[in-house]
Structures are given as structure tokens and as C-alpha cells.
Amino acid sequence: MEITLDRIDRKLLKLLQQDASLPNIDLAEKTNLSPPACSRRIAKLKELGLIRKTVALVNPRALGYNGLVIIGVVLDRSTAESFTAFEKAAAALTGCLEVQLVTGEFDYFIKLRIRGIDSFNEMHSAQLVSLPGVRQVRTFVCLKEVFETTAIPV
Known part of the structure; x- marks a missing residue:
């Protein structure tokens, strides 16, 4: 279902994606709305499902997560049950940011924040190899986060 947005809705979404901590009064001023009208617009965007949730983006390096890895996974079988079991277990991996079902050579890509290669090696031994239904794992260590x-284009 595609939702039609007007100029003000688009501006609100852009502003909130840049800084969701902006006070309503600032958002209202930047969109030429009254504060109550601005609050109603944002509530409607939430109600329509255009705003899923509001979060703080934490600096991973400040918490000691100095690395990023992307893992390609091939499962040993392609059944609904094996996909469900794998997805649940993969989402619980330490530092897991994303789990994506993909087409092509791999069945899934997993994006993980890691503290370092040593901690990843331990996690690989303790968690990755025991994921249900895994036939093959290929790890790509990111050298530079470019x-x-x-933000989603609006």
C-alpha cells in the first residue's frame, strides 16, 4: 500500500530522520505549522506506519565495537522450518545488526558489530557454527566503513 505524502509530511520525515530528538516546537517552526498541528501530523505518520519507532543511534566504537563483519550463510536445506529456526537463532547472535534473506550464492547475510578479531573468533566457535541448518559460512571483515x-529517501 503506497501512501501519498504532501510537502509537509515529507519535510517532517526528513527532519525526523536527521534528528528525531528535535522538540515539537522546532519541528513546527521548520514546517510552518502550529505545534498542535505538527504533533497531529507526527501522530498520523506513526499511525500510518511511516514511523516505526524512534531510537538513538549509538556510536559502536565508543562501546568498544571496533569492527564490522558481514557473513554469508548457506543452509543445508530450504524449508520453512529450517528458515524459521535459523532466523530466530541468527537474530540472537551477539552484536547482530541485521539478518537478510537473499537470492544468489548465499541464503542469508548477517551484519555483526564485533569488538575485534579475537572476540569474533570466540563467537564464531561458540555461536556461529552451532546455528541450526548451516552448511557453509563465509565471513567478510570490513576494512573501512565508507x-x-x-535515512530513507522521502
Whole structure:
């Protein structure tokens, strides 16, 4: 279902994606709305499911997560049950940011924040190899994080 957005809705979504901590009064001023009208607009965007949730983006390096790995996974069988079991277990991995079902050579990609290679090696031995239904795992260690965003074009 595609939702039609007007200029003000788009501006609100852009502003909130840049800084969701902006006070309502600032959002209202930047969109030429009264504060109550602005609050109603944001509530409607939430009600429509355009805003899923509001979060703080934490600096991973400040918490000691200095690395990023992307893991390609091939399962040993392609059944609904094996996908469900794998997805549940993969989402519980330490530092897991994303689990994506994909087409091509792999069945899934997992994006993980890691503290370092030693901690990843321990996690690989303790958690990755015991994921249900895994036939093959291929790990890609990111050397440089070039670009990352959470903003969706509106």
C-alpha cells in the first residue's frame, strides 16, 4: 500500500530522520505549522506506519565495537522450518545488526558489530557454527566503513 505524502509530511520525515530528538516546537517552526498541528501530523505518520519507532543511534566504537563483519550463510536445506529456526537463532547472535534473506550464492547475510578479531573468533566457535541448518559460512571483515545511513529517501 503506497501512501501519498504532501510537502509537509515529507519535510517532517526528513527532519525526523536527521534528528528525531528535535522538540515539537522546532519541528513546527521548520514546517510552518502550529505545534498542535505538527504533533497531529507526527501522530498520523506513526499511525500510518511511516514511523516505526524512534531510537538513538549509538556510536559502536565508543562501546568498544571496533569492527564490522558481514557473513554469508548457506543452509543445508530450504524449508520453512529450517528458515524459521535459523532466523530466530541468527537474530540472537551477539552484536547482530541485521539478518537478510537473499537470492544468489548465499541464503542469508548477517551484519555483526564485533569488538575485534579475537572476540569474533570466540563467537564464531561458540555461536556461529552451532546455528541450526548451516552448511557453509563465509565471513567478510570490513576494512573501512565508507558510508552508512538510516535515512530513507522521502
